[in-house]
Amino acid sequence: MRSSVARLVRDSSVAFLALVFFAVLSGPVRAAVCSAGTLVTVVAHLDDDLLFVDPAINERLDAGWCITTVHLIGGANGADFAYVQTRERASRLAYARMAGVPDDWIESNLALAGKFVHQMVLKAKPQVRLLELRLPGGGVRGGRVPLGLLWEQHATLFTYPMNEDGTGRVKYDRDALSATLKAILAQASEIYTLNPDTVPFIEHPDHIYAARITRHVAQTLGKSVPIVYHVTYPTGGWPANLPSAEVQRKRDIVASYFSIDGSESSHVFGEFQWDGNWVARRYAFADRADRRVPDFQARPVPLFNAAASRCVSSAGAGEAPTLAACNGSAAQQWRWEPLSVYPGNTRNAALVSVATSQCIAERDGYLVSETCDQWDMAQRWTPWDFGLVYTPQRHCLGENDGKLTMRGCTSLTARYRWAATQRSQANDLRLATAMYGDLAGAGEQSAVYVQRQHDGPGFNVYAASLAKAAPPVLWYASAVRFDPHATAPSCTADSLCFDSARFVLGDFDGDGKQDLMVITARQGGTAFWLLRSNGERFETPRLWLQTSGAFKPELTQQYVAAEFAGTRRAGVLIAQKRPDSGIDLWLASSQGSTGSAPTLLAQAKTLRQNAQLLPLQTAGSRASLVAVENVDGRLALTPIADDGTRMTIGERKLLPPNFAPDFVKVAVGAVHDKDGNTLILLTPHPDETSEDAKIDIATLDMSNAASAPVQATTLHGMSWSDVFPAFVRDKRGAALVLYRRSDATLGDFYFTGGAPALSRYAYASGNGFALRAAQDLGELPGLFSETVRIDRLAQ
Structure with missing residues (x-):
């Protein structure tokens, strides 16, 4: 037949x-x-x-x-x-x-x-x-x-x-x-x-x-x-751009494929290798189809260096290109123009400036802008698919001390990786890493971070000391079995899986020890799973609250844990996107072992849906909030007061234009005393000299509505894209803590590399924001990219 x-x-x-x-x-x-x-x-x-x-x-x-x-x-x-x-x-x-x-x-x-x-x-x-x-x-x-x-x-x-x-x-x-x-x-x-x-x-x-x-x-x-x-x-x-539920389902499908083509799926459940990155x-x-277009249309793109947070910029005819702060100008737009070569020839493209229409050549080890000649071997580049860019003389283009550099293409770090868009994974402000809290109730802070498992969609939770360099301790493991031949999803309604969960830390039962809350989609609504701290580990998850279908993780911009009700127990603030504009602020209060149904505290119609909410906690009182927003390309702050029954949205304040919203990382804490809150703003260092300064830190006093950001200090030898800041205070004093990526050698199929590491900068009380020398708390096991997770829906 x-x-x-x-x-x-x-x-x-x-x-x-x-x-x-x-x-x-x-x-x-x-x-x-x-x-x-x-x-x-x-x-x-x-x-x-x-x-x-x-x-x-x-x-x-x-x-x-x-x-x-x-x-x-x-x-x-x-x-x-x-x-x-x-x-x-x-x-x-x-x-x-x-x-x-x-x-x-x-x-x-x-x-x-x-x-x-x-x-x-x-x-x-x-x-x-x-x-x-x-x-x-x-x-x-x-x-x-x-x-x-x-x-x-x-x-x-x-x-x-x-x-x-x-x-x-x-x-x-x-x-x-x-x-x-x-x-x-x-x-x-x-x-x-x-x-x-x-x-x-x-x-x-x-x-x-x-x-x-x-x-x-x-x-x-x-x-x-x-x-x-x-x-x-x-x-x-x-940046990852798929909803978490779709990512989780897609990982199952792709992992089933690679269980045969490759016979293992470990890279699929992570983001340390390209197959895993592409999944999200x-x-x-x-x-x-009826629109007639040529076989190829060159699209202008920037050349963005994630490690330096800078773009390649044309300096004009006869000049070498430079590495400068990204501004979106024509001088920072480039075209890869195909050359007349046999298909498969690696030297196959010219690097053409949109601003000058000139090509970049490599002559005697230096780059220069000149009239294009497609037959000139000095203008034949190899654009590379995994982020490397090969020059005509087969060097690799990179960054060193804020300047363009070229070197041999072995043992490279992330400073030699390039992206064709300024918005990249390295500056995705939705991402989070470590949480901080007193896990044992002993007055000493620890860093708590979540790490992907590679044999399935589960995760491990580790606690690392902020007092000394010591191996982290496994506090909880959520193992979720992956069966490549299954027809049902690996992650069921009661599974705790990395990609489909969000995490907050807080003392939810009021015993003085910080607990972990894992938040997932379940039964058409949201499930809050409480993992109590017993001082040595997190206990087995138990359902703390199951909401109705009115609350869904895919509608929630952010979850914030803090003492909002004045009961010495942390609750969870749910910042849910409104269908018209802005966000609604709901509070799920803690009854100890369970949570109460969310109550509406504010309809924040004027807040942008990309807002990042930071809790302002003062001793013996309810937490308030500050919203950090991107408002038409300007960074803005909006105070949100909490009186226990409702929240009041204050007046928005725009920060100076030099605080570009896409390149500001924010922490908050009691810097000068236990009753005050200071906003700490980290930005890439703009100086284009060979000095190794990398990160600027400014502070803003949140107790004074008229205050403006004050340049406080500069951290040297650090890449802004590699750090996640927090400010902690415990019996050892106050400190700025950086959870960061070590700048390690990359493999061929790794976009980012390096282990996670912790650095603590003790705060020297006095005028300004004085930090003592860094205390290196050492590298943590595993890969940095495996401990990075999405914390908010939009940035």
Whole structure:
């Protein structure tokens, strides 16, 4: 039956038979109903759709659409046929998990436009179809790119075998590939693909050609279909932008894939390697298939150094580019212009200034801006997909003491990583690391931090002393088993998983010891899980409060723990986004072992929904708040008073323009005495000399409404992007504490590196903000990126 259908399709070349094929396959499989729509996704490799496009595919499937995913490339560069089959097996397992049904498929060879394509249809849900063209792949680090040769050089390619016995190779040229892809795209209600508007090796050459071919063919369909393009490799260093529930679900799917293609999933559950970073992100731009555009459109981008928090800036014709504070000007916009090279050549792009239209050349070890000449080898750069930028003389571009530098490309740190956007993971102000509190009730503060587990979506909670350098102590472990063959999510309603939880620390039962509260989505509302401190560890979680569906984590900008009610027990403030504007402030008060239903304290319609709320706690009184907001590009402070029954929103105050909202980290504490609160503002040091000063600290007295920020001190040898500040006070005195990333050597597939570390700067009481020399509390085990988590919805 299958062979007769394939012959009929081949002989008639009628594209619509590809749809009815589902209905006439032999075996107990029902016909797919595609009345809701058909999504066709075209990517290069068998994990591109899972890493870069999903959860968009998943959303269409949940909405009742048929989904067809086309993988142009079989295996990888130079892979044998066995690896092609391994990747297809991994893809089948991942899509079965996505659909929530057993991993049972019907495979066949389907003829389209006279060419056989390997088809895999999910038996329990035939709306899911995978089409494998099995073309040979190109190299991510340069070398032969068969798909590029086919498209640009009119080469002829042979696929991997279409049959289990190693026979049935298919011959493709540009016209044949276009015809086959057109027959597939003809059924699409919507098309997803990768990013055509970039150059190798910012993204994989196979990604780029797959997207360009898809766009070109889509423009020949003769109809208007939405088409969405997805950025791939660079997004690993950009801010995570997917809701936590989708991230958690996507990690399961991707980890199921890599349990076969790689045989382990540890990197998927973390953010220490690119596969894990990509899971939490989806960056795309939309168009329509009937809009005629060239195969490539150069898009201006900044070159942003995350370690220095600065951008490469053109200094004009004949001058070397510099590294300067980012200002968004044309002088800091660059284009990677493709050069006339054989596909796969690594020296494939010119670095062109948008402001001057001149190219940057490397001559005698120095950079210079000059008239572009595409045949001049001194102007041929290698843009690199994992953040490195290779100069024409094969040096790596980086930063040292606030200036551009070039060196050999071994043993590099994050100072040699570049992002194509100023907004990057390194300056994502939604992120949090350590919490601080007296865990034993002995008058001594500890740092409490949460670290991802790599064998599943769980986490470990550690406490580290702020008194001396000592190994941290495991206070709680939330182990959540991952089964790659499961069809149900790993994280159930009562699971505590890293990506879908938020954390606050407070003395919720009033015994003088700080407890941990873990907040998750549950039963359509929010669950607050109390982990009491017994002085040596956190006890087993117990449900402290379950809210109604009126309160959802995906609507809550921030949770804040403090003594808001004056009962010596911490409650949890819920800052929930309003449907019109601003946020509502609700308080879940503590009854000791349980929490009370949230009560509304304020409708803060004038607050921006990106507000960061900091508690101002004074001894023996209720906590109040200050909201730190980004108001039209200015940093603003809004005091919020608490009288026990309601909160009153005060008058907003704008800070001076030099406090750029995207580059200010804030801490608060009783700096001068136990009854006062001081805001502490950390900003990157703006000086462009070779001096090693890196972080400026300003203070602002919150007890005086008329006060202005005062420059207090500068920390040397520290990168602003690597630190998370807090101000603590205990029996040892007051101190500024920095939870930070050590500047360690990076691996090829690591965007950030280094271990977490703690530094304590004791406060020397007196005038101003005087800090004593740093007390290095040592590096903590594990990776810094594994202890960073999202604390707020927006920044």
